[in-house]
Structures are given as C-alpha cells and as structure tokens.
Amino acid sequence: MHAGDEVRILLVLHYDGRGFHGWQVQPDLRTVQGEIETVVERITGARRTVLGSGRTDAGVHATGQVATVSFPARWSASRARKALNALLPRDVWVEEAREVPMAFHPRYDAVARTYRYRVGTAALSASPFHRPYCWALGEALEEGLLKRGAALLPGTRSFRSFAKAGQPQRGEMCTVQEAAWTPWGDLGWAFTIRANRYLHHMVRYLVGTMVDVGRGRRALDELVALLEDPDGEATTSPPAPPEGLYLERVRYPSPSFVPSPPHA
Amino acid sequence: MHAGDEVRILLVLHYDGRGFHGWQVQPDLRTVQGEIETVVERITGARRTVLGSGRTDAGVHATGQVATVSFPARWSASRARKALNALLPRDVWVEEAREVPMAFHPRYDAVARTYRYRVGTAALSASPFHRPYCWALGEALEEGLLKRGAALLPGTRSFRSFAKAGQPQRGEMCTVQEAAWTPWGDLGWAFTIRANRYLHHMVRYLVGTMVDVGRGRRALDELVALLEDPDGEATTSPPAPPEGLYLERVRYPSPSFVPSPPHA
Structure with missing residues (x-):
C-alpha cells in the first residue's frame, strides 16, 4: 500500500457549501480543498495536494465527496481522520478515512456520482433551519409532471442543452443511470440523479427546468425537445440555486473502494 | 382590537441562535429582538418595542418563540409578516403573524413553554449539517437511565440546584408538566420539557446532569438528591452547550392564542 514512505488515504467528506467558493483551490478565496490542504500541512x-472526485461549485454542499491525500507512512487512516477533524473548521468534516492503493485516483477511477437536490414547496422550507439547505420555492409542484420529467433522463445522450453556455466541456455525452423525484418529508421534493459524469451546472439546469414544468410554467414537451435536440431552439430555465444541491456519493468499481452508505 | 390607531401583532419566530447574542437587546451586540426592532423601524x-415570551441565551435556537409588536392600524398581520420576512436577515424568520388584543402580553400571559434539547450519540452528529443544531456528544447513552431521569422531573418543586449560581431569580419554584427523552432519528436522543417557568440555564443543567447519568459518569441517585434537596451538597454537571437547545412552543390559556403546531 506504500510508495516509498508514503501512504495514500481516502477521505469521505461532508461540507456545508455556504462558506466556500466551491471545492477547488483558488487564490485568496476560501475553498474546501484549500482548507484541507492547509490542515494537512499543519x-x-x-x-500535499488533496485530490477530489470532482469540483463542486460555490455554495454546493456535500455529504459524500471523496478525496485522497498522501501522508507519511507512519500515519494510519484513523489517526489522520482524528487529526483532520480536530483542526478543520466546523463546516467541513471527515466522515471516514481509509487506506487505498497509491495508484487510486478519486476522479479517474470514479464510475458514478450521485447528486441530490432539495426543493422546498412548504412555507416552512424558508425557516433558517431549512433555507440554507434547499431551494425554498414555497410553491406547489405537480408530482406527476416531476416524475414524468425525471423518467426522460436515464440513458446516454448529449446533455449540452443543460450545460453552462460557453464553458469548454470535454465531451458532451453523459450516461444517466438513475433519476427520480421522491418526497422530502413534509417540506417538498428531492431529486436524486446518478450519472457517470456531468456537464457544468447540469444538475441545476435540469432541476430548474423540471421545476418550471412541475409548477406549470413550461410544457413537458420543452424538456423533451431540450433532451432530444441539443442544436434546437429551445432553452433551459435558469439553473436552480446552489444551496439545494448535495454531492451525495461517489462510486468506484471495486467494492473495496465503495465508501459507507451516505447519510443526508 | 385597536388602541387608538395601533394594532398588536403576535409573531411566531424561528431563529438559528448561532449568530445572535441571545434574544434580548444589548448595546453593540447582535440580538434577535434588536434585529426585529430594526426592521420594524424601517x-x-x-x-417600536418587540416583546418576547422570554429571553433565550446566546446560541440557543427557536422554532416557536412568540413575540408581539404594535403596528399602525393600517397594517394587517399578513402584510406585516411579508414585510418582515422580506427584510429580516436569513437567520430569523416569521412563521406566522396574527392580530391579538392590545392587552395581550407574550410573557405574562404564557402558561407553558416547551423546550427541546438534541444530543447526538452517533458519529454523524458531528457533520456540519447536524453539529450546529445538537450537542455532538458521540457517545452512547443508556435509554433506561435517561428515561428514569426524565420521569423524576414532573411536579412542582424548587429547581434551585439547576440554576446558574449567583443569578437573582424571581422565585425558585417551577412546575414541570412533561419531560421525556425520545429518539432523534438515528442520530441520538431528544429531550422535551414543558414547564410553566424555568430558572436561568435550567434546561441545560438538567440535560448536562441527565447525560452524565446516561453515560455512566454519575449515579441516578445524585439527580434524585439534587431535586429533593436544593440545600444539599450535591452539584450538577456542567450545563449542556447552547447549540442543542430549542425554544419550541409557548402556550397561552385561550385557544385563540395557541400558535400553529411547531415544526423542528
């Protein structure tokens, strides 16, 4: 498991996205990667570079981001977890730490990522205990339309219609393995999507458009057109706000790579 | 309902206590009462003075604090609610607003207040999504001992043992109407207490002591002694931290005063 005198440790991370300018290190901005690298150095x-399974945008939360970092070989995973949790700020937390082969790469080895998006339809979703963690819409959504929208998504196709315009993308084909709307308690609806990869802002554009269908502002046919014809005239709705989005789980091919079941 | 050209409006409030130095206005400190009075003035x-049902300490949350404030009679309760919610900071929120008689007093008319305290026994309670809203203890508690502790509390007696030392108290007798530990999902335990009144820090001293009994650090008999003999030698455990405590509901004698069912 060691290369020279180093050991590679996989971390399963939770973070409250509100206080971060996203995952990736940026000069003079507070980021999750930056905070962890600072503590690892201490x-x-x-x-030491902390590698993530992928970037999350500013304001987006995680309950199952996966990252790796090398430690001197005298460190065990459990000691690293304790030391990190003792020194990290309160809005980022290591749920789990595990030794992995030096060759493991959290981004290139990932086969699927699961995101969850919460939409608050009840007035109570605007409470300070919920509003930072959902899109506090406060409007009813029609269950049948939400579910018909989600049912359109599984499969392999170009999702270019649902990508931030003008962003360079390495390929536009994505395979959606699972997509579903389920009740979020009495507060609203949660959208869960699992795919091999995502284009930039893709989940938020999908949710923004499906919510507009669900509240009767757009026809379901417009979602069909966006999916079937990325070169067509149709445009998406604005992206849903980041505070409703969670990176919930990252999957790897070998069972030994699979983190514990996620908790939301 | 009006005295002259004024109308009295009752507010049911949620607030995340982290950002406040408690309920009551204090010079140069951010308080819930102060934030609301500033918006009402705008x-x-x-x-205009905002009257609360009682003070909450720094860091303590509310999902059912009750307050009143007078508005010019041209204001309806629903317009006041909308205007307040549009301008209040995101960590305080008006769930409900209702017109009440000018003589109504949220503190003197209250017959009971319900507090809830969450203790996290699972490691996951340390996640950034839970830690600000519970005592992230991370240790198991014995259900039988918690429940035997809570069962000792109902009735009328001096709770002086469970009050912050040296604080002037207007009387030390309190009537506990209900006290119970129930599961807090998979994360731990929640203690609910309803009483006509409380001494300063009383709920937090009670929880701190019951938790020490539940994790085997103290005998249940010590809790009995503290309750039966306020002049004895026994001392409480340190108070449980404020972030686990919620003012959940305030009850008034007339049904017309009772706010909506609380949500946590």
Missing part, C-alpha cells in the same frame, strides 16, 4: 509539516 | 418609520 499536521504533516509539508504541503 | 417598515413603519418609528422605533
């Missing part, structure tokens, strides 16, 4: 005495 | 053009 406890090991050397700057 | 929308009515005059400084």
